[in-house]
Amino acid sequence: MRSRLIFLHAPAVPFLINTWVSGNVAQSLLNTTTWRWGFGIPAIIDPFTTALVFVPLLLGVLRAKRQGHLDHIPTTPQLLSSPKNWLELLIKVDFIGLVLIASSLALILVPLTLGGGNAAKWRTAPVLAPLIVGATVTLPSFIIWEAKFAKHPMLPKKLLRNRHILCGLAIALFSIASSSTQGSYLYFTLVVAFGKSVEAATRVRNITSFVSTIIGIAVGFAVRHFRYLKPFIIAGAVLYIVAFGLLIRYRGGHSVSDFAGLVGGEVVLGVANALIQYPATTALQAVVQHDNMAIVTAMFNACFQVGAAIGSAMAGGIWTNLMPRKLQAGLERAGIAGAEKLALSVYGNPIKFIAQYKVGTPERNAVDGAYRDVQRYICIAGICIAVVLFGFTFGLDNPRLGDEQSNADAEKSDSDDKSIDEKAKVKA
Numbered sequence: 001m002r003s004r005l006i007f008l009h010a011p012a013v014p015f016l017i018n019t020w021v022s023g024n025v026a027q028s029l030l031n032t033t034t035w036r037w038g039f040g041i042p043a044i045i046d047p048f049t050t051a052l053v054f055v056p057l058l059l060g061v062l063r064a065k066r067q068g069h070l071d072h073i074p075t076t077p078q079l080l081s082s083p084k085n086w087l088e089l090l091i092k093v094d095f096i097g098l099v100l101i102a103s104s105l106a107l108i109l110v111p112l113t114l115g116g117g118n119a120a121k122w123r124t125a126p127v128l129a130p131l132i133v134g135a136t137v138t139l140p141s142f143i144i145w146e147a148k149f150a151k152h153p154m155l156p157k158k159l160l161r162n163r164h165i166l167c168g169l170a171i172a173l174f175s176i177a178s179s180s181t182q183g184s185y186l187y188f189t190l191v192v193a194f195g196k197s198v199e200a201a202t203r204v205r206n207i208t209s210f211v212s213t214i215i216g217i218a219v220g221f222a223v224r225h226f227r228y229l230k231p232f233i234i235a236g237a238v239l240y241i242v243a244f245g246l247l248i249r250y251r252g253g254h255s256v257s258d259f260a261g262l263v264g265g266e267v268v269l270g271v272a273n274a275l276i277q278y279p280a281t282t283a284l285q286a287v288v289q290h291d292n293m294a295i296v297t298a299m300f301n302a303c304f305q306v307g308a309a310i311g312s313a314m315a316g317g318i319w320t321n322l323m324p325r326k327l328q329a330g331l332e333r334a335g336i337a338g339a340e341k342l343a344l345s346v347y348g349n350p351i352k353f354i355a356q357y358k359v360g361t362p363e364r365n366a367v368d369g370a371y372r373d374v375q376r377y378i379c380i381a382g383i384c385i386a387v388v389l390f391g392f393t394f395g396l397d398n399p400r401l402g403d404e405q406s407n408a409d410a411e412k413s414d415s416d417d418k419s420i421d422e423k424a425k426v427k428a
Contacts, residue, residue, distance in 0.1 A: 001286055002227050002401035006220035008278045012213045019210035023199035030198055092152050100142035101154075105306060107134025109313040155299050159288065165296060167395030168284040171233070172300045173307035174389040175276050178240060179269065180311025181382035182247055183208070185319055185375070192350050193252030193371040194259055195359050204263060211270025212277075219274055223401065229283045230398035236275025237390040243269035244383035251379060252372030254359055276389075277304075286399045290406040311385070315378050322374050323347055330366035 029037050064070050079085050090096075107130040146153045159165050183205070190201035219232060243265050250261025284296045324347050331339035346353045346367055357364040399407060 001282070001406065002224045002403065003220075004285065004401075005223050005229075005278055005282045006217065008281060009213060009216045009220055012209070012216065015206070015209040015213045019206040020203060022206055023201075023203040026202045027197065027199040094146075094150055094152050094154055097142060097146055097150055097154055100138055100145060104134050104139040104142055105309060107131065107138060109309050154302075155295060156292070159292065159296065162287070163395055164287050164397040165284060167392045168280050168296075169299055169303045170392045171276065171280045171389060171396075172303040173310070174385050174392065175240070175273070175280070175307065176304050177307035177311035177314070178244070178382045178385040178389060179208070179273065180308045181315045181385065182244070182269075182375075182379050184312050184315035185378065188350055189252065189371055189375045190262075192354055193368050193375065194262065195254050195354070196259070204266060207263065208266050208270040208273065211267050212273040215271050215274035216278055219279065223279065223282075227401045228398055229279045229286075229401070230393070230396050232275045232279050233283065233396060234390075234393045236272045236279070237386070237393045239268055239272035239275065240386040240389060241383060243272055244379055244386055248376055248379045248383065251375040252368060276393075280396075282401070283396055283399070286401055286407060287397060288406070293406065311382075314381050318377050318381065319374060322377060323370065326370035326373050327367060330370045331363065334362045334366040336363055336366065 025041075026038070029035065029041075061070070079089065111127040111130045147157075155165075187201050187205050190196045190204055191198070194201075196204070223229060223232065246261060246265030246268060250258055250265060252258065281297065281300050284300055285293050288296050324343060327343035327346050328340050331343055336342060342363065350367075353367065354364070357367075359368075
């Protein structure tokens with residue numbers, strides 16, 4: 001267990017290269033072709049990179065089949081050949097629970113992102129109706145289904161009563177929700193409010209992952225020596241708050257100090273991620289038996305993805321509701337003719353605007369101010385989430401990470417200890 005944190009960082013190692021290469025790739029694409037190839041290139045590369053995972057798995061299956069280890073296991077066509085097997089599969093994967101939670105997240109998060117703009121669409125029925133249905137129907141239905149009716153709930157009820165596990169899942173959700181708020185529109189803030197090139201903006205946008213990977217590997221070796229995780233996680237939560245303090249202060253400007261302040265905030269945020277996200281995963285794995293390790297890991301990753309969606313939705317809601325108004329108000333204060341039309345143009349295509357209006361022009365100054373103002377609100381939302389995250393870190397236990405695969409005493413409740421004592425007394 002004490003070495004697990006080191007190996008959890010193995011899939012993140014490519015960030016050490018991608019952070020610096022991605023800026024050059026993005027700039028070259030825009031210089032020679034259109035942004036659509038930004039989606040086309042991964043579609044070509046992914047089949048080759050995933051083959052590095054798929055081929056070893058396939059070879060492992062063929063090897064096990066030759067050795068007779070799979071003789072008692074039915075094949076996929078056999079499993080899906082009858083309605084009974086289909087029903088059993090749907091029950092075991094908790095299909096109804098998956099549909100309810102997916103529907104809840106879609107109905108709640110998508111309207112938060114799409115609503116807003118000049119027309120304040122979030123006040124209209126097409127946006128309000130999904131929000132109400134998601135919050136009052138599908139989400140409560142999911143909770144009731146998982147608590148009362150699911151034969152194979154997503155997380156066993158015994159684990160849901162464990163404070164350490166619940167706090168760990170909350171840390172997964174709130175850490176990425178906080179981080180996602182500031183990162184959702186950081187690229188456009190860098191290009192517009194800081195006046196950076198596509199190459200520089202792309203690199204700074206990814207620098208958090210770069211720092212997180214380097215520091216995370218170092219933390220992994222430190223944990224292997226110290227064997228405890230909770231102090232690192234609490235320190236990471238503190239650094240989240242510090243990072244957002246810097247990002248609120250340095251949210252725009254064309255001076256070297258303004259840009260350095262932003263980069264400093266992103267670096268601190270990367271250190272905070274290294275101290276929280278993978279250590280929190282290891283902390284969850286340390287308190288369960290090996291049989292439940294995959295379950296808690298999957299739940300952690302699920303909460304992580306949900307948190308990312310929540311953070312992006314919050315940032316999207318703030319952006320779509322405030323940016324058009326801030327742009328128009330700033331342009332009107334600067335005395336720019338046709339402020340409303342220009343504000344809509346900037347909101348729809350900021351890259352085109354900065355190509356036409358250089359730094360120092362009245363129009364650019366007004367737009368820069370609007371971007372700084374909106375980014376401030378987004379970072380305030382992020383620091384509020386970070387404060388909640390800080391509170392949950394104190395709910396974690398602090399298990400000692402040993403040399404074995406899992407803790408032999410994991411998942412043992414107080415009642416289990418009492419029953420063991422009673423049996424010992426009876427034998428005595």
